[in-house]
Amino acid sequence: MSRARPSLTFACVYNDEDTLRECLAASLARISDAPDMELITVDNRDHSFASAGAALNHAVRLSTKEVVVMAHQDAYVHSPDLIRETARHLWDGTFGLLGPVGVDSAGFVVGRMRDRTALIGRPSPEPTAVDSLDEVLMMARREVLLEHPITEDADLSWHAYGVELSARLRRSSIGTAACDMAVTHNSRNLNLARLEDAHARIAELNPDVLPLRTTCGTIGDAPAPRASMLRRARRLAGRKRRALLIRVRQARARQSRPPQVDLRETLQDLAWTDHPLAIINVDAVGRFDEQAGGTIRLTRDGRPVTFAAVGGVDEALRVIEAVPEDQSALVTNLSVEDLSAIRRAGRRHLLGGYAGEYWLLFGPIVDTVPPHWFR
Structure with a gap:
């Protein structure tokens, strides 16, 4: 039935x-x-x-x-x-x-x-x-x-x-x-x-x-056998090796080694102007962009945020280009190849990091990043 x-x-x-x-x-x-x-x-x-x-x-x-x-x-x-x-x-x-x-x-x-x-x-x-x-x-x-x-x-x-x-x-x-x-x-x-x-x-x-x-x-997770613990340790070591935070200012790429930063949890550390922070999610593996439709506007910590999902980095680049230079944006769910494509586009004042997948911040918001991100 x-x-x-x-x-x-x-x-x-x-x-x-x-x-x-x-x-x-x-x-x-x-x-x-x-x-x-x-x-x-x-x-x-x-x-x-x-x-x-x-x-x-x-x-x-x-x-x-x-x-x-x-x-x-x-x-x-x-x-x-x-x-x-x-x-x-x-x-x-x-x-x-x-x-x-x-x-x-x-x-x-x-x-x-x-x-x-x-x-x-x-x-x-x-x-x-x-x-x-x-x-x-x-x-x-x-x-x-x-x-x-x-x-x-x-x-x-x-x-x-x-x-x-x-x-x-x-x-x-x-x-x-x-x-x-x-x-x-x-x-x-x-x-x-x-x-x-x-x-x-x-x-x-x-x-x-x-x-x-x-x-x-x-x-109710049971203690892992020694072999499983070793495999888990190797996986964690691999994740740590990939957890590089890439800082790029004035179109210059410079790698550093601070910890991973998950912006789902730490966005409140940042400050932006009365202009909405644009959040752009790149969904290359699913259909969230099709199902969710257009841009929505919400608030986080009393500050305006716009959310949009796109199907790939090419579409993300078009959205990024529409963001004025005096506004800020966060682009998430990126691959290493996506990072390279965005950097080649010549957008200035970038800050990138890794938390399961790569993300990029750009615009004036980069200047508000707190020091503890880089310890």
């Missing part, structure tokens, strides 16, 4: 009205004209609900649609229609819980998604089995969530409740999968308070599904 166009409820518990309005609500504004889609928001600014599970279960009960899509307040859904198209897989009999990004049994991040400033995850145009999903967005049939509600366990109040649901559904032979859905997670920071408690609780409740891979580490 399948549904060609299942009806959707987007459900969100929020504690920051501005973030909700700018991200999730703005991205779903046009569904007000779609009778088969609705948005239910649960205001938890007064802490009425002790857990995300309690709030989301309340939204599930209020829902009048076939599928409930549970999303964070800082998620930007580029295409509600793509979400609905993906939701039809919930009737295929293989998977009962779907999301845009998860981790498979081999430890790979599956599903192409923009996480803060960069694209992450292996492309997954069709649902791919994963151990667990990130809670940024998850969806299931309403009847499944009524039978298997989100946990309201105190140790899982705001962390890993989606991981716990994945594990619990597995015990009922209900699979979990990641699939590309064109979502931007405009998370401001990493809140890891009590994450270890949440993982310990999941291990206690679900010993039969361990080890369990998540976007925040592996739960």
Whole structure:
């Protein structure tokens, strides 16, 4: 049995009205004209609900649609229609819980998604089995969530409740999968308070599904044999050798050896003017650029940011050329060959680095890079 166009409820518990309005609500504004889609928001600014599970279960009960899509307040859904198209897989009999990004049994991040400033995850145009999903967005049939509600366990109040649901559904032979859905997670920071408690609780409740891979580490990971430890050490050594930060000023290439810098986590270290910082993601392996459509404008730390995804470095160069000299940009998800192509284009005032993939900053923002990046 399948549904060609299942009806959707987007459900969100929020504690920051501005973030909700700018991200999730703005991205779903046009569904007000779609009778088969609705948005239910649960205001938890007064802490009425002790857990995300309690709030989301309340939204599930209020829902009048076939599928409930549970999303964070800082998620930007580029295409509600793509979400609905993906939701039809919930009737295929293989998977009962779907999301845009998860981790498979081999430890790979599956599903192409923009996480803060960069694209992450292996492309997954069709649902791919994963151990667990990130809670940024998850969806299931309403009847499944009524039978298997989100946990309201105190140790899982705001962390890993989606991981716990994945594990619990597995015990009922209900699979979990990641699939590309064109979502931007405009998370401001990493809140890891009590994450270890949440993982310990999941291990206690679900010993039969361990080890369990998540976007925040592996739960119940057994000690590695000596041979595996040696292989891991060699891999780490290789990564360190590749972790060169390339600094280029005034069109002069000069390599240095500071640590890797992940701009998903450290962008707040930088300052830019009232002009928006342009973030350009190069997606040479997936279709995020096609699915996400054009440029969107959000804020980070109260400062304006524009986001655009392109399909390759040639298109990235056209976007870069359109950025005025007095504005700044960050280009992510680059290869070594891409770096060379951009440098040959003659753009001045560049700063590059590596964090899984290469990135480039250019414009006045380069002058605000803090000294600790180069220690």
